Structure formats: structure tokens, C-alpha cells
Amino acid sequence: MCQAVSLNPIIRGWASYYRVSDAGTVGDFARLDRITYLRLRRWAKRQTGSINQGHQKYWHTIGDNHWVFITKPDSNGLKLLSHIEFHSSVNDYVKVRGDKSPYDGDNIYWSLRLSNHPDLPTTKRKLLKQQKGRCMGCGLNFLEGDLLEIDHINPISCGGKKEWKNLQLLHRHCHDIKTLF
Ligand SMILES: [Zn+2]
Known part of the structure; x- marks a missing residue:
């Protein structure tokens, strides 16, 4: 499960980057989550012998989300971030700039x-x-x-x-x- 540890900074970096640019659309974020899922599914299948067993072992339901890639089947586990949870509207982008965050455009x-x-x-x-x-x-x-x-x-x-x-x-x-x- 070191995947979650090594992937999270990449997902966070990519998603924060697109969040503050206006290039990100919901479609792009969802597409990357899909690619991430397919790669993990292939890995999980290799680990367990079948896609079904892989799903059962590595994906769990947390709250409303039935597809959380997480180390333990409860909220104490280390969870893989998804791109989509970083998505925000263009309005948020303007607000971030206004707040003089590190990403203030300088x-x-x-x-x-x-x-x-x-x-x-x-x-x-x-x-x-x-x-x-x-x-x-x-x-x-x-x-x-x-x-x-x-x-x-x-x-x-x-x-x-x-x-x-x-x-x-x-x-x-x-x-x-x-x-x-
Ligand atoms: Zn670039």
C-alpha cells in the first residue's frame, strides 16, 4: 500500500496546480482519477489474483464514497486522494488570487x-x-x-x-x- 503514500503528493501537486489555473475542468479531474483507478486495479489484481478480490481488499466504503483506496476499511486508514476532490470553480480561483496566497500569480x-x-x-x-x-x-x-x-x-x-x-x-x-x- 505504499502507492497511497507515494501517489498522494503527485495528485495533490497536479490538482492544486490545475485548481489555481483555469485550465482544470471537471472532466480532466475525473479522467485522471479513472486512469489512476485502472492502474491500481491492475496492481491489485496482480496482488490478489483477481479484480474482484483486489476490489474487496483495497477499496472500501467511507461515508458516501464506495470506492476509497485505503489501507484500512475505516476512516483511520491512509487514504489515496482523488483529483476530483481538489476541483473548484473559477470563482474560487479569483478568490485565491485575491487572498495573496503563494499562488497569487507573482x-x-x-x-x-x-x-x-x-x-x-x-x-x-x-x-x-x-x-x-x-x-x-x-x-x-x-x-x-x-x-x-x-x-x-x-x-x-x-x-x-x-x-x-x-x-x-x-x-x-x-x-x-x-x-x-
Ligand atoms: Zn508544465
Whole structure:
């Protein structure tokens, strides 16, 4: 069940990111939950031998929701977050901006802060500066709290080289999308 522990920060990152952009629609959030579910179902089937047993072992009813992926069949268990629970309307987005949260739209401030961040590996810091704080996947500025990943523009599996000019920095969710399609 380490899936819940390692997936939750990714889901939270992706969903918070789209929550404060106006790009997220209910459809996108639901689609990602569906993809997550299908992958977990495949994993659960491998663990237990059948889809049914997998469902019985790993998904439980918590409140009104019959499909909670959780370590224990009660609310004390560690629960996998769903994308959809982060969805909010465009009105909320405006409100978040008005409240001067870290996601108040001051992109340049956050990008610069990130590019000087001592915890960030040198390659990521250099790429961040070279890309002027922008993700090469979606074109948006990176924000505090975003998960950043180094990508080979031309994948190694397609003959791409491990050299500087073949590297780019992407949001983790932009990287996932690139590798999926
Ligand atoms: Zn991106």
C-alpha cells in the first residue's frame, strides 16, 4: 500500500496546480482519477489474483464514497486522494488570487526563488534559469511547491543523447503526459 503514500503528493501537486489555473475542468479531474483507478486495479489484481478480490481488499466504503483506496476499511486508514476532490470553480480561483496566497500569480518572484533554492539540484537550477522559470511542456511558470522533473527532449529510447541541449525541465504532470502519449 505504499502507492497511497507515494501517489498522494503527485495528485495533490497536479490538482492544486490545475485548481489555481483555469485550465482544470471537471472532466480532466475525473479522467485522471479513472486512469489512476485502472492502474491500481491492475496492481491489485496482480496482488490478489483477481479484480474482484483486489476490489474487496483495497477499496472500501467511507461515508458516501464506495470506492476509497485505503489501507484500512475505516476512516483511520491512509487514504489515496482523488483529483476530483481538489476541483473548484473559477470563482474560487479569483478568490485565491485575491487572498495573496503563494499562488497569487507573482510567477517571476516564485521562479527566481526556486532557481536559487539550495535544495534544488544544480542541473534543475541551471535549466530553470535557462528556461526563465517556465515549463517547456505547458509554457507556464513554475511555482513554489511544483514537482520539477528533467526530461530528455528526444528520449534516450529513441536515440536521444544524454547531453545538455537534449535536456529540459518539466512539471511532473507535464512529464507524465509526454511519456503517456
Ligand atoms: Zn508544465
